[in-house]
Amino acid sequence: MIIRLEHVAKRLGGKDVLVDVNLEVPEGQTCVVIGRSGTGKSVLLKHISGLFSADRGRIWIDGEEISAMRERHMARVRRKIGFLFQGAALFDSLTVGENVGFFLREQGGMSEREIAAAVALNLERVKLPGIEHVMPADLSGGMKKRVGLARALTMNPRIILYDEPTTGLDPITADAINDLIIEMRDQLGMTALAVTHDMASAFKIGDRIVMLHQGRVVFDDSVENTKRTENALVRQFVEGRASGPMTEDILTPDLLVRREGQGG
Ligand SMILES: Nc1ncnc2c1ncn2[C@@H]1O[C@H](COP(=O)(O)OP(=O)(O)OP(=O)(O)O)[C@@H](O)[C@H]1O
Ligand SMILES: [Mg+2]
Numbered sequence: 035m036i037i038r039l040e041h042v043a044k045r046l047g048g049k050d051v052l053v054d055v056n057l058e059v060p061e062g063q064t065c066v067v068i069g070r071s072g073t074g075k076s077v078l079l080k081h082i083s084g085l086f087s088a089d090r091g092r093i094w095i096d097g098e099e100i101s102a103m104r105e106r107h108m109a110r111v112r113r114k115i116g117f118l119f120q121g122a123a124l125f126d127s128l129t130v131g132e133n134v135g136f137f138l139r140e141q142g143g144m145s146e147r148e149i150a151a152a153v154a155l156n157l158e159r160v161k162l163p164g165i166e167h168v169m170p171a172d173l174s175g176g177m178k179k180r181v182g183l184a185r186a187l188t189m190n191p192r193i194i195l196y197d198e199p200t201t202g203l204d205p206i207t208a209d210a211i212n213d214l215i216i217e218m219r220d221q222l223g224m225t226a227l228a229v230t231h232d233m234a235s236a237f238k239i240g241d242r243i244v245m246l247h248q249g250r251v252v253f254d255d256s257v258e259n260t261k262r263t264e265n266a267l268v269r270q271f272v273e274g275r276a277s278g279p280m281t282e283d284i285l286t287p288d289l290l291v292r293r294e295g296q297g298g
Contacts, residue, residue, distance in 0.1 A: 042090070
């Protein structure tokens with residue numbers, strides 16, 4: 035298992051966001067995490083990338099326990115992980131080329147020529163060759179995501195974390211991103227954890243679907259089984275219905291999360 039979480043818990047802003055998360059992702063798999071807004075999906079990705087540390091529980095990346103690691107060792111593990119942030123998070127004052135080359139330049143040890151070559155290669159990988167000089171403000175939403183992906187790929191990560199890669203894109207642009215995510219797995223052998231609300235995307239890119247709800251993984255199965263599951267939480271989510279087992283939670287999310295915290 036290249037990613038492994040055991041009993042991970044995290045309290046943020048007075049709320050028990052992650053209560054008891056258990057998750058394993060084998061190498062080369064794309065695992066999709068679904069769940070309602072505010073349920074802790076981005077927080078989960080930030081734990082895996084080492085941006086947040088867990089209050090309780092253990093996390094292993096490629097056999098190394100990051101939850102027990104000191105900051106200076108973390109940098110080495112972080113290089114194995116690429117992160118496509120929710121909303122792409124490009125630096126607005128830098129060109130596309132400077133954005134994509136940012137981590138390489140920050141890391142040091144490479145000449146400007148080598149960085150330029152790596153930037154060009156990764157822009158080609160996301161099918162945007164030759165746009166180094168463009169400013170982020172002049173890119174469409176889909177292009178921003180692809181530039182964000184190119185930036186995540188420059189460090190040659192073994193794992194890539196996608197936070198809402200298709201949210202806010204038209205269906206055609208979204209599907210082009212889906213195809214890229216599949217290519218990353220099939221051509222580069224990348225392991226991926228992708229967070230999304232977009233069920234069409236989840237079913238297309240995923241090998242497996244995991245549902246996060248009230249701080250726990252409440253469902254974990256193959257895409258095929260997810261499509262025909264009788265699990266009421268998953269059905270409500272997949273069908274996008276306002277009424278169902280999650281309705282009470284929609285009306286009083288804070289109350290429910292707090293009650294859960296007191297129980298544990
Ligand atoms: N740095 C932080 N400090 C305090 N609370 C935080 C912090 N980051 C996240 N939270 C809280 O943790 C909860 C989960 O947030 P998270 O961003 O992971 O949700 P999400 O599932 O990704 O939602 P969305 O689908 O809207 O992106 C929210 O209640 C949020 O307010
Ligand atoms: Mg999020």
